[in-house]
Amino acid sequence: MADVNRGNRPLSPHLSIYRPQIQMVSSILTRITGNALIVASVLVVWWLLAAATSPGYFALADGVLTSWFGDLVLTLSVWALWYHFVAGLRHLYWDTGRGFDLPTAERLGWACVGGSVLLTLLTVALV
Numbered sequence: 001m002a003d004v005n006r007g008n009r010p011l012s013p014h015l016s017i018y019r020p021q022i023q024m025v026s027s028i029l030t031r032i033t034g035n036a037l038i039v040a041s042v043l044v045v046w047w048l049l050a051a052a053t054s055p056g057y058f059a060l061a062d063g064v065l066t067s068w069f070g071d072l073v074l075t076l077s078v079w080a081l082w083y084h085f086v087a088g089l090r091h092l093y094w095d096t097g098r099g100f101d102l103p104t105a106e107r108l109g110w111a112c113v114g115g116s117v118l119l120t121l122l123t124v125a126l127v
Contacts, residue, residue, distance in 0.1 A: 022109035029113075030087045033080035040077035043070075078123050083116035 018024070043065065050061035064070050090108050093099050099108055 021106075022113075023105050026087065026109040026112055029083060033084045033087075036077065036080045037084060040073065040080070043073065075120070075124060079116055079120040082119040082123070083112060086112045086115045086119070 047058075047061045047065055050058045065074065090099075090112055093108070099105060
């Protein structure tokens, strides 16, 4: 049956009234990094296809990926890979039914951010 009081009900809260919390930011970052990894994969596949196509086309693709912009994109892709991995480990921990209390969830969110940055720095330093 139709709701005749539709205009009298309160609206649900909008994102603009919420203070960002690490759990919310971490969830959003997991989705963003997953999509960013798709873009990075497309760039690497483009580079490989260019290598198989011709020396001129490979020079173009290699020039893009070894430029400052390419270095930035690939470094951020390494961070995205590590972040997505560490967040996946957090989700595996949550699948055991533990870590849902607010202090633990907040520590795990910060651990994802800090761990991914540390692992990225180690990767960049070793490569």
